[in-house]
Amino acid sequence: MSLVVVGSMAYDSIKTPHGDVQDALGGSAVYFSLAANVYGRVRLVGVVGEDFRPEDQAFLEERNIDTEGLERVPGGKTFRWSGEYSPDMNDRETLSVDLNVFENFEPKLPEKYRDSRFVFLANGSPGTQLSVLEQVRDPQFVMADSMDLWIQTQKHELLDLLGKIDGVLLNDSEALLLTETHNVITAGRAILELGPSLVVVKKGEHGALLFQGDEIVPLPAFPLEEVRDPTGAGDSFAGALMGRLARGGVADSAAFKEALAHGVVAASFTVQDFGVARIAAVDEAAVEERFQTYREMLKF
Amino acid sequence: MSLVVVGSMAYDSIKTPHGDVQDALGGSAVYFSLAANVYGRVRLVGVVGEDFRPEDQAFLEERNIDTEGLERVPGGKTFRWSGEYSPDMNDRETLSVDLNVFENFEPKLPEKYRDSRFVFLANGSPGTQLSVLEQVRDPQFVMADSMDLWIQTQKHELLDLLGKIDGVLLNDSEALLLTETHNVITAGRAILELGPSLVVVKKGEHGALLFQGDEIVPLPAFPLEEVRDPTGAGDSFAGALMGRLARGGVADSAAFKEALAHGVVAASFTVQDFGVARIAAVDEAAVEERFQTYREMLKF
Numbered sequence A, B: 001m002s003l004v005v006v007g008s009m010a011y012d013s014i015k016t017p018h019g020d021v022q023d024a025l026g027g028s029a030v031y032f033s034l035a036a037n038v039y040g041r042v043r044l045v046g047v048v049g050e051d052f053r054p055e056d057q058a059f060l061e062e063r064n065i066d067t068e069g070l071e072r073v074p075g076g077k078t079f080r081w082s083g084e085y086s087p088d089m090n091d092r093e094t095l096s097v098d099l100n101v102f103e104n105f106e107p108k109l110p111e112k113y114r115d116s117r118f119v120f121l122a123n124g125s126p127g128t129q130l131s132v133l134e135q136v137r138d139p140q141f142v143m144a145d146s147m148d149l150w151i152q153t154q155k156h157e158l159l160d161l162l163g164k165i166d167g168v169l170l171n172d173s174e175a176l177l178l179t180e181t182h183n184v185i186t187a188g189r190a191i192l193e194l195g196p197s198l199v200v201v202k203k204g205e206h207g208a209l210l211f212q213g214d215e216i217v218p219l220p221a222f223p224l225e226e227v228r229d230p231t232g233a234g235d236s237f238a239g240a241l242m243g244r245l246a247r248g249g250v251a252d253s254a255a256f257k258e259a260l261a262h263g264v265v266a267a268s269f270t271v272q273d274f275g276v277a278r279i280a281a282v283d284e285a286a287v288e289e290r291f292q293t294y295r296e297m298l299k300f
Helices: A028-036 A054-061 A126-133 A148-153 A155-162 A172-179 A184-192 A233-248 A253-270 A277-281 A284-297 B028-036 B054-061 B126-133 B148-153 B155-162 B172-179 B184-192 B233-248 B253-270 B277-281 B284-297
Strands: A003-006 A010-016 A019-026 A042-049 A065-073 A079-085 A092-098 A118-121 A141-145 A167-171 A198-202 A208-212 A215-219 B003-006 B010-016 B019-026 B042-049 B065-073 B079-085 B092-098 B118-121 B141-145 B167-171 B198-202 B208-212 B215-219
Touching: A003 A028, A003 A233, A019 A028, A028 A042, A028 A054, A028 A233, A028 A253, A028 A277, A054 A065, A118 A126, A118 A233, A126 A155, A141 A233, A148 A155, A148 A172, A167 A172, A167 A233, A172 A184, A172 A198, A184 A198, A184 A208, A198 A233, A198 A253, A208 A253, A215 A253, A215 B284, A233 A253, A253 A277, A253 A284, A284 B215, B003 B028, B003 B233, B019 B028, B028 B042, B028 B054, B028 B233, B028 B253, B028 B277, B054 B065, B118 B126, B118 B233, B126 B155, B141 B233, B148 B155, B148 B172, B167 B172, B167 B233, B172 B184, B172 B198, B184 B198, B184 B208, B198 B233, B198 B253, B208 B253, B215 B253, B233 B253, B253 B277, B253 B284
Parallel strands: A003 A042, A003 A118, A010 A079, A042 A065, A118 A141, A141 A167, A167 A198, B003 B042, B003 B118, B010 B079, B042 B065, B118 B141, B141 B167, B167 B198
Antiparallel strands: A010 A019, A079 A092, A198 A208, A208 A215, B010 B019, B079 B092, B198 B208, B208 B215
16 A cells, blocks of 8 residues: 655643653654554654654654654754643643644655555645645545644635545534534535545544545444543544555545544544553554454444 | 333423424423334323313324323423523523423323333433332333433432333433443443443434443434434434334344434434424334434444
């Protein structure tokens, strides 16, 4: 498969009711890659500072992740984020954000990445996402994530992007904000009208909704008692979804549905432990076992 | 089938972003019966005042609902409720509640109802629910609904009830309140320990979770754009669930799962129009068609 992800690389400090971690490896590109690598090799594009630990780069490389696209800025510092979750973990407060080298990140794809057929543009400004798209020669399926900040401040650029990509991933509140509606089903359908042939609306602990043509697929989250840290769940979801699609090499209705279920499964692993601890330890057998359990759950 | 429901009969005044109705036939026993009657005859126990319109009673009787258990209090007034929903319809404000004849309701089952094998105790005080249970000779499957008020004010009686019934239906916030936890999966499992062999946690627009033994089944809501009035969705859900179980006559794991899916389908009809308008108009063919659509949605 030829799958490339462009996104953030970070050191996260996270506090949840179940404990905390300091300066743990994180960022959208990291969670995405660690979920996608179960399905094949992943090409990563990101930026770090001089403080990025060599063992973290080795950790990624050992896991079938191509880091040729990892840019190291001399004298720079890696993006840092810290946050604290509410008791039920449905809300979180950002305690500090230091974008550092990520602030002026201008992603450059290594020459050998430019033939990638599957492309994931993790959350970033629509302008930056568009600049990546221009560097890929002949993509088969491009999916992007976004967030409320870009909907509020760069809606025009975001709409331009939506007209040029195949799939988009938003959470429920972002989908409502973008379409100015109160119903997520109406929102999902309205986003299809903006260009993408696939729209995924993430609902956190309530699962996700997939829209393609007239079809709507609502999938619940995998039920778990042990939710220790929700950080990275959405990016892991995207990683497994794109990884599964890229491995199959087809992007049709049945493939999307199965890929979505793989996304649900990956997110469920990620939240079971702090940071990337659990998702990085998952192998294909573990994914397959939980996928089958999940599939059986929904049969009646 | 022999299914009895004991619950409220009301006249509701409802305002949602899509319109409003005044003094519309409602109440838990009404919504339940109108969803359950698709599967067979339903025995209703409830109380109304002298103001209860004869045409409303005829409306129920024409729909395969036995109203011998409907008590009419001379000089009394029927329970009245009015409420207004928020723009996204996930919250509602109660504008007025007049319990009237429902306040001192002491349900009495007609002799011919006492052989009922399937029993649904709609929301009411645990003491009243227990008094109904004592009137049924040899029930096969008893399910009860409850609410935050009883958890807060009559927890001891509620725990007594839970030790004597087979299934319980709560919404997510009530399940968390009852078990003093933050995780609905933990809550569902903890409620199984209190006695019932089946626990259903309702999550409104996010669907429902079923717990039985070690099995957990998460089912999403049926995706709908046209949600006009959520009133009665939970009681319709219960009606279809119990109706489907009662018709099959078995209460095992596979039957519960299929019955839960029927509950999701019934709730989806109810919310499509104001009051009982939509659910009362649904026939078996419409239910079967949506049930098959829903089942296919969840196959991958």
